[in-house]
Amino acid sequence: MQSSDHQQITHRYNGIAIGLHWLIAILIIGLLMMGKYMTQLDETDAFRFELTQWHKSFGISVLVLSICRLVWRLMHRAPPLPTHMPRWERAAAGATHVFLYFLMLGLPLSGWIMVSASPLNIDTLLFNLLKLPHLPPFAEMANRAEIAELFHTVHEMASGVLIVLLLLHIGAALRHQFVLRDQIMSRISFDFKNPGTKDGLGLFAGVVVAAIAGTMLFNTAINAPDAVSRQSGAEQGVATAQNQVNFTLTLLGENLEGQFTESEIIVNLDENNIAQSSLRASVVTATADTGTPQVDNALPGADWFSSDLHPVADFESSGFSRIDDDTLKVEGMLTIRETSLPISFPLVLNRQDASASGGFTINRLDYAIGAAEQPDDSQAGFNVLVEFEFKLP
């Protein structure tokens, strides 16, 4: 009896190795199903876009956990295999395990390379918390579209090989458990009566909690300069007031609505001499908010609003005329990224609640918005609808 207890303790993996094994296993099986499902959806389906963001977050988690598992494995000896196991089976198990490690690292890496090289330049926000940088050599290559395509194929083929290896691995485990009944599965199963397992689990839970806390702290730290710069924008006198400036853009065939949370509209309306009226409006481009973190992170970027260089987009009227009692025609210059173009739009007066509203459509390429990253409209449409409403003085 004593000797069988001894066997149990020394012939098992410890809590950390067991915990990592099952966590990675669940994530990989989920990612394989998720990957196959999401790639069946229409490319213009916003749900596919959202699933892909989660897929990338969990995929990078597998990469991090697999590195931990590999480090553990290199620092510890695996418990010896039972002596009754034939040589061919030991060799087959060893080879399968080496291939599995190779794919646990290689598959997420191929995904990371694919999104880094992709000319779509879509940001990866891990769990909506932490921005995953694009891998530098791939993000800057001249032939990045081909590299992205190549690694897309690698990712797809590697996932196929992984499915075959997993079936072999699970098949072998089931054979040991139910045909040979030799307790091989107990080497990698949680044993809550074993104090060593409990210690390992405690440590493992600690690592997970520390990783989450670390991520949140890091996230707060990298967002701090952003908060400061937004605050300084407010100090420059760009007030929110009672204005509403909204925009609607098209992403993957779907309308996405957003607003500029900081805007200023100064209107001087002379109903008796309408031609003398004036309107000046400005928005802080970095405050564009669609509620979709990937889009909101991209919009202030160099190829889009380039908010660092051009923090404000503005409109200045040059002429007012009357269309009917409640509608005026406003003409003027719209300046975005230092490109000024003439526009005109109807301004509807709502005297009952002393407000006015209007709207116009621009072609983003006229202002070189997204011209390098999205030169065609297959992902991001050309037309952007801008609508606004403000209280009359």
Ligand code: HEM
């Ligand atoms: C162990 C981890 C991972 C597994 C098991 C996995 C599995 C898969 C599978 C099965 C597909 C569908 C392939 C197809 O049939 O076309 C897929 C697609 C995809 N994966 Fe992963 N993946 C992993 C990690 C990652 C990572 C880390 C990233 C990026 C950071 C990533 C990015 C993508 C993208 C963007 C697609 C969709 C490609 C498309 O839209 O056609 N994956 N993945």
